[in-house]
Amino acid sequence: MKYDKKNIYLLLATLIIGIISLNPHTAFAVDSAEEVETDELEDIEYDTNDTDGVFLDMDVTPQEYDSSVYTSALSTVYLEETSDSTQELSLFTDHSITPEQIKINADEENGVLTCVFPNTYNAIGEWKKSIDNSYVKNISVASTGTDITVTVKYQSKYVLSTTYDEYGIVVTFSSVDYSMRLQLPEEITKAQIKDTDYYYDHKFVLTLPGKWKNFYEQHPVISRNNVITSIQITQSGNTTRITVKTSRLQGYKYEQKGDYLLVKINDPRKIYKNIVVLDAGHGGKDFGATSRGAKEKNINYKIIYTLAKEYFNSQTSDVKAYWSRYNDKFISLSARARFASEVKADLFVSLHMNSAPNTRANGIEVYYARSNNKTSSMGLSSRTLAQRMHDQLEENLSIPSRGVKKAEFYVLRHNTVPAILIELGFISGNQDHGKITSASYQKKAAENIYNCISNVFKTYLTGR
Numbered sequence: 001m002k003y004d005k006k007n008i009y010l011l012l013a014t015l016i017i018g019i020i021s022l023n024p025h026t027a028f029a030v031d032s033a034e035e036v037e038t039d040e041l042e043d044i045e046y047d048t049n050d051t052d053g054v055f056l057d058m059d060v061t062p063q064e065y066d067s068s069v070y071t072s073a074l075s076t077v078y079l080e081e082t083s084d085s086t087q088e089l090s091l092f093t094d095h096s097i098t099p100e101q102i103k104i105n106a107d108e109e110n111g112v113l114t115c116v117f118p119n120t121y122n123a124i125g126e127w128k129k130s131i132d133n134s135y136v137k138n139i140s141v142a143s144t145g146t147d148i149t150v151t152v153k154y155q156s157k158y159v160l161s162t163t164y165d166e167y168g169i170v171v172t173f174s175s176v177d178y179s180m181r182l183q184l185p186e187e188i189t190k191a192q193i194k195d196t197d198y199y200y201d202h203k204f205v206l207t208l209p210g211k212w213k214n215f216y217e218q219h220p221v222i223s224r225n226n227v228i229t230s231i232q233i234t235q236s237g238n239t240t241r242i243t244v245k246t247s248r249l250q251g252y253k254y255e256q257k258g259d260y261l262l263v264k265i266n267d268p269r270k271i272y273k274n275i276v277v278l279d280a281g282h283g284g285k286d287f288g289a290t291s292r293g294a295k296e297k298n299i300n301y302k303i304i305y306t307l308a309k310e311y312f313n314s315q316t317s318d319v320k321a322y323w324s325r326y327n328d329k330f331i332s333l334s335a336r337a338r339f340a341s342e343v344k345a346d347l348f349v350s351l352h353m354n355s356a357p358n359t360r361a362n363g364i365e366v367y368y369a370r371s372n373n374k375t376s377s378m379g380l381s382s383r384t385l386a387q388r389m390h391d392q393l394e395e396n397l398s399i400p401s402r403g404v405k406k407a408e409f410y411v412l413r414h415n416t417v418p419a420i421l422i423e424l425g426f427i428s429g430n431q432d433h434g435k436i437t438s439a440s441y442q443k444k445a446a447e448n449i450y451n452c453i454s455n456v457f458k459t460y461l462t463g464r
């Protein structure tokens with residue numbers, strides 16, 4: 001086929017029109033000097049159907065601009081899906097730019113991010129764009145004097161983090177499941193935060209070093225779970241406490257994501273892989289056995305609450321412990337067994353000290369109830385748990401064994417999960433009394449109770 005000049009021009013013109021209609025970059029008029037309210041900007045027509053994960057791709061080579069006025073030119077606005085749960089927005093200039101040159105303000109509650117680039121030439125023009133099926137709802141670029149303001153409206157349930165690049169910034173929007181979100185002051189990382197679970201009062205407290213009450217007035221903690229009934233920020237001395245109350249007993253865990261701490265709150269089984277209820281026998285008006293000034297209730301409590309807590313609540317522990325008794329209070333046997341089902345524990349371990357009229361009676365016994373000895377979903381029976389606990393303590397505490405025994409104790413009989421009762425030694429015993437009242441022995445007992453439970457969970461998996 002033969003073309004004459006006229007036909008070639010016609011063909012070129014068609015191609016150019018085609019390119020203009022396909023390529024959005026060339027469709028924007030550059031008009032940087034005027035002040036423009038972003039709401040007044042015209043919504044541009046832009047085909048986003050064929051994006052292949054790219055929602056917006058504006059990348060222009062800036063025309064010459066006055067470098068005595070502008071230090072760089074905004075030349076790229078690029079929004080891309082980077083994984084199933086993240087999108088990245090890149091805002092780049094043609095010259096390298098330092099983080100201090102970009103002013104970022106995020107209104108996380110309403111999902112509005114503004115980035116101001118001072119002394120920046122607007123190479124891509126003034127525009128506003130709505131984006132469908134995206135975490136980002138719309139983006140606008142507007143100039144005010146020699147500044148460019150990029151305003152991004154996004155769905156506030158997504159979490160935003162920004163990283164600086166030599167040529168600008170990359171904003172990451174992540175879809176993360178959380179119940180509560182708090183911004184972390186710049187100096188604070190997750191490692192500095194301590195938490196205390198007051199599960200019996202249906203609340204937990206996050207403690208941050210420093211005075212951050214004002215900070216959290218400016219950056220409110222965001223709650224996305226109806227189970228949260230209140231979030232209170234208090235400051236005393238050089239410590240800030242965030243107290244979270246829930247309408248029922250809940251588990252919680254948290255992770256740091258960028259500048260945020262994301263807290264998940266849910267039923268204990270949805271949060272914790274392994275759950276044990278530890279039961280310090282007796283309490284309050286019920287002393288248990290007594291001998292030579294020692295009360296059984298106090299020894300039980302010291303070992304399985306005060307000392308064991310250090311192990312179960314340590315950073316390396318993968319066992320969540322709930323205590324049926326957390327102070328010197330009388331608690332009925334039925335309430336103890338009921339508590340295990342309330343938290344949906346995987347195991348129940350009760351601690352007692354034995355007593356006998358004959359002071360020569362010494363040694364350890366571990367009980368289980370025949371009526372509660374079916375193999376649990378973990379593949380563990382009460383009898384096996386009793387045997388393992390017995391062996392662990394006998395071996396490491398050098399205490400004589402009186403064996404694994406069966407008894408229909410109320411707290412064992414009324415449990416539906418593997419449940420045991422440890423009679424660690426005789427408070428009345430001529431050998432045991434000195435041991436079970438000694439601080440070092442008590443600590444060793446607590447450590448071995450923890451080790452046994454932790455190892456049992458490693459052998460018998462809950463599958464959570």
Ligand SMILES: [Zn+2]
Nearest residue numbers: 281288352353
């Ligand atoms: Zn007892």
